[in-house]
Amino acid sequence: MKTTLRTLALGTAFAALMAGSPALAQSLTVALQAEPSSIDPQFATTGQNQQIALNMFDTLVRFSDTGGFAPSLATEWSVAEDELTWTFSLRDDVTFHDGSPFTADDVIFSVERVAAIENSPAPFAQRVANIASITALDDYTIEVVTTDPAPTLLNDLGTIYIVSDEIGDGVGSDQFGFGDAAIGTGAYRFVSYTPGDRLVIARNDAYWGDVPDFEEIAIRFISSDASRVASLQAGEVDMIDAVPPNDLDRLRALDGVEVISAASARMVYMGFDQGGETTPMVTGTDANPFLDRRVREALALAIDRQAIVSRIQFDSGEPAGQFGPEGIFGHNPDLAPTEYNPERARELLAEAGYPEGFGLTVHGPNDRYINDGIVTQTVGQMWAQIGLDVGVETLPFNVYSPRATAREFSAFLFSFGITTGETSLGLRNVLATFDEARGWGSNNRFRYSNAEFDETLGAAFAEFDEAERERLLQEAARIAMEDFAITPLYWEGNNWAVRAGLVFTPSPDGRSLMTNLSSAD
Amino acid sequence: MTIASVTPTPNPAPPAIEGEAPWRRVVREFAKSWTAMFGLLLLVLVVLIAIFAPLLSPQNPYDLASLSIMDNRLPPGETGWGGMTYVLGTDGQGRDMLSAIMYGLRISLGVGVVSCTIALFIGLAAGLAAAYFGGRVDTIIMRIVDLHLSFPAILIALILLAVLGRGIDKIIIALIVVQWATFARTVRGAALAERRKEYIEAAQCLGLPQWKIVFGHLLPNCMPPMMVIFTVEIASAIALEATLSFLGVGLPITQPSLGLLISNGFQFILSGQYWISVYPGIALLVLIVAINLVGDQLRDILNPRNAQ
Numbered sequence: 127m128k129t130t131l132r133t134l135a136l137g138t139a140f141a142a143l144m145a146g147s148p149a150l151a152q153s154l155t156v157a158l159q160a161e162p163s164s165i166d167p168q169f170a171t172t173g174q175n176q177q178i179a180l181n182m183f184d185t186l187v188r189f190s191d192t193g194g195f196a197p198s199l200a201t202e203w204s205v206a207e208d209e210l211t212w213t214f215s216l217r218d219d220v221t222f223h224d225g226s227p228f229t230a231d232d233v234i235f236s237v238e239r240v241a242a243i244e245n246s247p248a249p250f251a252q253r254v255a256n257i258a259s260i261t262a263l264d265d266y267t268i269e270v271v272t273t274d275p276a277p278t279l280l281n282d283l284g285t286i287y288i289v290s291d292e293i294g295d296g297v298g299s300d301q302f303g304f305g306d307a308a309i310g311t312g313a314y315r316f317v318s319y320t321p322g323d324r325l326v327i328a329r330n331d332a333y334w335g336d337v338p339d340f341e342e343i344a345i346r347f348i349s350s351d352a353s354r355v356a357s358l359q360a361g362e363v364d365m366i367d368a369v370p371p372n373d374l375d376r377l378r379a380l381d382g383v384e385v386i387s388a389a390s391a392r393m394v395y396m397g398f399d400q401g402g403e404t405t406p407m408v409t410g411t412d413a414n415p416f417l418d419r420r421v422r423e424a425l426a427l428a429i430d431r432q433a434i435v436s437r438i439q440f441d442s443g444e445p446a447g448q449f450g451p452e453g454i455f456g457h458n459p460d461l462a463p464t465e466y467n468p469e470r471a472r473e474l475l476a477e478a479g480y481p482e483g484f485g486l487t488v489h490g491p492n493d494r495y496i497n498d499g500i501v502t503q504t505v506g507q508m509w510a511q512i513g514l515d516v517g518v519e520t521l522p523f524n525v526y527s528p529r530a531t532a533r534e535f536s537a538f539l540f541s542f543g544i545t546t547g548e549t550s551l552g553l554r555n556v557l558a559t560f561d562e563a564r565g566w567g568s569n570n571r572f573r574y575s576n577a578e579f580d581e582t583l584g585a586a587f588a589e590f591d592e593a594e595r596e597r598l599l600q601e602a603a604r605i606a607m608e609d610f611a612i613t614p615l616y617w618e619g620n621n622w623a624v625r626a627g628l629v630f631t632p633s634p635d636g637r638s639l640m641t642n643l644s645s646a647d
Numbered sequence: 648m649t650i651a652s653v654t655p656t657p658n659p660a661p662p663a664i665e666g667e668a669p670w671r672r673v674v675r676e677f678a679k680s681w682t683a684m685f686g687l688l689l690l691v692l693v694v695l696i697a698i699f700a701p702l703l704s705p706q707n708p709y710d711l712a713s714l715s716i717m718d719n720r721l722p723p724g725e726t727g728w729g730g731m732t733y734v735l736g737t738d739g740q741g742r743d744m745l746s747a748i749m750y751g752l753r754i755s756l757g758v759g760v761v762s763c764t765i766a767l768f769i770g771l772a773a774g775l776a777a778a779y780f781g782g783r784v785d786t787i788i789m790r791i792v793d794l795h796l797s798f799p800a801i802l803i804a805l806i807l808l809a810v811l812g813r814g815i816d817k818i819i820i821a822l823i824v825v826q827w828a829t830f831a832r833t834v835r836g837a838a839l840a841e842r843r844k845e846y847i848e849a850a851q852c853l854g855l856p857q858w859k860i861v862f863g864h865l866l867p868n869c870m871p872p873m874m875v876i877f878t879v880e881i882a883s884a885i886a887l888e889a890t891l892s893f894l895g896v897g898l899p900i901t902q903p904s905l906g907l908l909i910s911n912g913f914q915f916i917l918s919g920q921y922w923i924s925v926y927p928g929i930a931l932l933v934l935i936v937a938i939n940l941v942g943d944q945l946r947d948i949l950n951p952r953n954a955q
Contacts, residue, residue: 352917372914372915372917372918373917373918375918376918376919430716433716433717434716437716437717437719437720437741438716438719438739492895492900497739497914499900500739500740503711503740503900503901504716504740506711506901507711507712507714507716507740507741508716510710510711510712511711511712516711517899517901518711518899518900518901519813519899519900520900522895
């Protein structure tokens with residue numbers, strides 16, 4: 127472990143003072159793959175920014191481990207009969223890192239600041255666009271009025287990071303990197319930031335939630351996979367994220383290193399062109415075979431998902447049968463991954479009028495997802511085994527993606543990663559009927575269209591009651607999956623490796639949060 | 648490195664025996680070098696393996712239906728689910744490495760020979776025309792050649808493949824475009840030297856048609872250096888194809904050449920699964936070294952300076 131003189135001195139002092147609890151004085155070094163574009167938690171919604179922000183800042187609500195929302199800085203919330211007026215009750219026992227108390231004014235300041243952020247590549251601003259007014263009823267109660275009924279307000283407003291109103295107006299995002307502005311209520315507080323190298327955070331002893339085990343954590347940013355793994359092996363760092371899958375077996379076999387794998391909410395699937403009577407990459411038939419549900423079912427049955435996960439994903443990830451894994455709002459517990467059954471697949475192909483199969487070129491990217499080129503080839507291999515005459519072409523993603531969007535492919539590999547904690551966006555963007563004006567089906571590159579599905583999903587987007595909304599999302603997923611709209615393959619795995627003695631508990635969002643890291647003793 | 652050089656002789660290359668057919672001299676001189684004979688033996692072996700790959704290989708690695716993903720990344724000597732023993736292991740796709748290498752040799756050699764043969768003909772035509780007609784024709788053709796040779800071969804090939812797409816025909820086209828200029832320049836040099844000789848003058852005085860002079864007299868006398876260049880260029884074409892495949896712009900992944908096999912295995916090499924990259928690499932090395940050994944000795948024999 128790398129220890130600086132200062133932390134060594136601190137450690138000695140603590141050891142002298144508090145003999146018997148050495149873990150509390152521990153300081154760690156962690157290597158993450160991705161560096162945030164700013165320390166300002168309100169700068170961008172990108173994954174690498176949020177996974178840093180969540181260590182130091184809190185939100186009104188958080189995603190619960192079982193799907194849906196759990197209280198965080200807000201303890202209770204309700205929406206009035208008019209479906210426009212929301213009331214949030216706030217915690218009254220929270221202080222910021224600089225000692226000032228957390229009140230309703232900080233929430234209002236934070237929400238208003240979001241709209242003023244400039245040059246963000248992925249702004250939070252659209253999440254507050256629907257808010258007509260936000261007022262403090264007292265120090266710990268706020269009232270929010272929206273312009274239109276907004277069932278997704280919790281998702282939008284609830285995930286905005288709360289900063290202290292002490293920092294004042296006009297503070298730019300870059301100033302958060304110097305520390306004066308980076309004042310939150312989170313489990314860790316900002317110490318220092320060296321762009322391109324490291325961010326140092328320290329425990330917030332006054333944290334309102336569970337106080338972390340570690341005195342100080344230096345988060346280094348090492349984008350090279352090989353260097354990150356080497357740093358862990360050399361003992362320079364205590365934890366790494368984004369372990370390259372091809373190194374998993376080797377690290378699992380190492381003494382003193384623990385590998386943690388969890389399925390993420392990124393679902394990799396095969397899409398079938400269902401947009402017209404013909405399809406470009408099919409030969410041996412004049413029709414578009416994918417318009418026949420039996421053909422789609424046959425191709426789904428032909429894939430051995432467990433083999434792909436164990437042989438190509440190195441046992442990280444899980445076979446998938448729908449968009450959201452367990453723990454994601456809208457996950458349908460009745461939808462299991464399609465069983466591998468090549469005999470039944472051949473029967474279905476024959477029933478559909480293709481006893482000799484047909485010619486098909488399968489497409490996939492080769493530099494985007496974990497071993498995606500090999501996965502594409504394997505899918506082709508499994509389809510060849512039920513009698514199709516299969517060719518496989520894999521391309522770099524920046525060539526592949528525009529061609530897929532231009533609908534040049536017939537059967538192709540893609541993925542959708544859930545970042546909002548619920549399946550609604552995946553269902554809407556990937557499976558809803560393509561409608562550019564409405565913004566639905568924006569990722570529906572295969573032009574699946576099912577009126578019953580669209581109607582159910584539309585109802586879910588207008589529903590305020592959380593339980594009913596989840597039921598509608600589950601129902602929409604069932605309609606699409608039983609129609610074999612797409613063939614889900616697997617949820618990609620997230621992998622971390624920690625030094626023995628540390629425990630990392632992955633959360634459903636798959637983020638590398640320091641708050642998920644604890645000491646084994 | 649010849650045996651003859653071990654025993655010191657005042658004249659290392661003995662003069663040709665009077666009345667001996669030229670090809671006999673070539674064979675006799677060639678056989679003097681054991682490294683060249685070794686190279687030739689290797690080359691013949693590799694060519695035979697490549698030609699008879701479908702009969703010799705334990706598996707058809709291009710038939711997706713015969714591969715099993717459950718057998719992927721097996722180390723050499725391991726037996727898979729189907730009871731088949733993989734002598735050189737399997738790749739990330741479950742392909743038998745031995746079969747994949749045999750088929751890969753076939754593609755590499757085929758691509759090299761076909762592209763070089765066509766490039767040779769184009770180069771011959773351009774070079775001969777430049778040398779025989781001289782003047783403006785010569786200037787135009789040779790400036791094009793100069794322009795062409797001033798770009799790195801890999802850059803031209805990469806651009807072409809980016810435009811044309813993937814496939815065996817596309818890579819052959821790219822290799823032809825890259826190589827014809829080398830042939831054109833060499834044949835022009837040889838032809839210029841020959842053109843000044845008396846037999847051409849004699850033929851012109853006899854009133855022979857131009858095509859007869861060019862193809863009947865000039866061309867055969869330019870062939871020896873072309874044979875040398877041809878051999879060496881095959882080796883570099885194979886290496887270039889492997890490089891392009893390694894970069895991912897060459898052949899389709901379902902029909903891996905040696906370069907693509909190396910590329911596929913590269914991602915596993917740090918995880919200790921060396922065989923996916925190393926064995927195709929060795930096969931490529933053997934092929935290129937064998938061709939170069941043969942080419943070097945041919946050059947030594949056919950170079951008129953060495954024969955004097």
